[in-house]
Amino acid sequence: MKHVTEAELKTAAIPFAAQQTPLKTQQVLGLNIVDTTAEIAITALLEPGHRRAFFLNAHCHNVMTTDRAYAAAMLRADAILPDGLGVELAAKMAGRDLTANLNGTDFVPALLQVAAARGLSVYLFGATPGTADAAANTLILRCPGLRIAGTRDGFAGAQDAEAVIADINQSGADIVLVALGVPAQELWLDTHAHRLNARLSLGVGALFDFLAGNVSRAPLWVRKSKMEWVWRLAMEPRRMAKRYLVGNVSFMARATRIALNQLHVNDVIKRGMDVTIASAALILLSPLFLATMLAIRLDSKGPVFFQQSRVGLKGIPFPVFKFRSMHVDAEARRAELLKTSDREGICFKSRNDPRITRVGRFIRRFSIDELPQIVNVLRGEMSIVGPRPALPQEVAAYPTRAFGRLAVKPGITGIWQVSGRADIGFEKMIDMDLSYAKSHSPLLDMILIALTFRAVLSGRGAY
Numbered sequence: 001m002k003h004v005t006e007a008e009l010k011t012a013a014i015p016f017a018a019q020q021t022p023l024k025t026q027q028v029l030g031l032n033i034v035d036t037t038a039e040i041a042i043t044a045l046l047e048p049g050h051r052r053a054f055f056l057n058a059h060c061h062n063v064m065t066t067d068r069a070y071a072a073a074m075l076r077a078d079a080i081l082p083d084g085l086g087v088e089l090a091a092k093m094a095g096r097d098l099t100a101n102l103n104g105t106d107f108v109p110a111l112l113q114v115a116a117a118r119g120l121s122v123y124l125f126g127a128t129p130g131t132a133d134a135a136a137n138t139l140i141l142r143c144p145g146l147r148i149a150g151t152r153d154g155f156a157g158a159q160d161a162e163a164v165i166a167d168i169n170q171s172g173a174d175i176v177l178v179a180l181g182v183p184a185q186e187l188w189l190d191t192h193a194h195r196l197n198a199r200l201s202l203g204v205g206a207l208f209d210f211l212a213g214n215v216s217r218a219p220l221w222v223r224k225s226k227m228e229w230v231w232r233l234a235m236e237p238r239r240m241a242k243r244y245l246v247g248n249v250s251f252m253a254r255a256t257r258i259a260l261n262q263l264h265v266n267d268v269i270k271r272g273m274d275v276t277i278a279s280a281a282l283i284l285l286s287p288l289f290l291a292t293m294l295a296i297r298l299d300s301k302g303p304v305f306f307q308q309s310r311v312g313l314k315g316i317p318f319p320v321f322k323f324r325s326m327h328v329d330a331e332a333r334r335a336e337l338l339k340t341s342d343r344e345g346i347c348f349k350s351r352n353d354p355r356i357t358r359v360g361r362f363i364r365r366f367s368i369d370e371l372p373q374i375v376n377v378l379r380g381e382m383s384i385v386g387p388r389p390a391l392p393q394e395v396a397a398y399p400t401r402a403f404g405r406l407a408v409k410p411g412i413t414g415i416w417q418v419s420g421r422a423d424i425g426f427e428k429m430i431d432m433d434l435s436y437a438k439s440h441s442p443l444l445d446m447i448l449i450a451l452t453f454r455a456v457l458s459g460r461g462a463y
Contacts, residue, residue: 023036029061042111059182121173123151132153152164158188175201176202282378289371299359299360320389322372323371382409383409386414415436
């Protein structure tokens with residue numbers, strides 16, 4: 001078989017069927033993977049219409065790289081569901097977190113429980129003779145009220161495709177589960193699913209064997225620990241060694257390569273600079289940290305550190321850390337002081353804010369209060385250089401163009417900070433942040449870091 005390149009996988013698009021409940025997706029391994037909860041996915045898949053869904057795990061992706069027909073069939077599916085730790089890790093390496101792992105052995109029974117409650121029926125096609133019948137019996141016990149429209153084995157019963165299609169359609173099944181194994185089940189559905197009357201056709205791999213008891217299933221606590229592959233390797237060493245050791249090593253190497261290709265080189269360099277600078281700063285500034293903590297403790301009642309929700313990259317909220325520079329009731333008093341803002345626009349700043357403590361004025365003057373955000377940088381929520389993270393209520397009042405500043409990670413310093421800080425109006429700040437988001441580079445970051453020292457010493461706009 002001809003090798004399928006990663007470029008070919010990336011350039012194809014999945015035509016999702018029209019539906020009332022849209023399925024949110026994330027691009028992982030060059031594929032649009034369903035990124036939502038099991039409940040939402042089930043609701044979308046069971047809506048009226050005709051859709052074809054497949055699962056993706058590390059083994060599936062390994063097969064896709066050498067089987068062009070299978071890869072094409074996957075790309076033409078209406079939904080690809082993430083199945084297994086390998087896909088989760090591949091997503092994380094690309095900087096994304098999938099909402100849920102929709103493992104087929106748990107997801108399909110859950111889907112059929114909802115189907116039973118709605119009076120929908122299911123047809124089981126595949127596996128060795130008698131396995132589909134045994135699996136159907138298990139499903140009837142697990143899903144009270146589930147109607148089994150019919151069963152058919154995947155050996156002699158699968159030889160005549162016309163007879164299979166006719167049998168499924170005559171059964172009136174709403175859902176068709178096909179367990180012919182990867183990639184045979186996906187290829188069969190890719191060729192014939194458009195002739196089935198069922199609203200949902202789903203490739204389910206070895207599910208029938210699990211339900212029938214032919215293959216031992218990992219206990220629930222093992223599945224939840226995400227270490228099922230270790231348990232399965234112990235239970236079936238000969239059969240699973242190649243798939244779970246050799247196969248997963250190959251898959252993870254490929255996933256790493258794809259993730260690096262998807263990341264912009266500048267972003268990789270920027271993250272490296274962030275970790276290096278933040279780590280060094282945390283060590284070198286530790287005496288200043290201790291002195292500041294002591295001064296805050298002696299000056300006023302309350303905790304040394306202040307934690308506040310801010311809006312970060314792509315609008316995702318995160319807790320920002322600062323040295324406390326205000327009295328403990330500062331947040332409660334904010335609303336009454338909004339009219340006294342000395343800054344144009346929606347971002348509040350007051351030169352004579354009565355909530356600021358004596359030590360607070362000093363650490364703000366030299367931006368010492370911002371230093372704990374080094375921890376935010378190490379956690380990946382912020383960068384050394386970038387737009388300042390905004391409050392949720394400020395983002396809620398943003399004009400449309402201002403949302404462009406959320407396209408990059410917020411930073412401890414940036415163009416706004418070295419140009420006058422609070423003396424700069426909101427509209428001008430947005431212009432600066434949008435310019436940075438569009439043209440940031442490692443060189444620009446180094447220049448802004450150097451200029452930050454001058455801005456801190458001058459104290460311009462710091463209040």
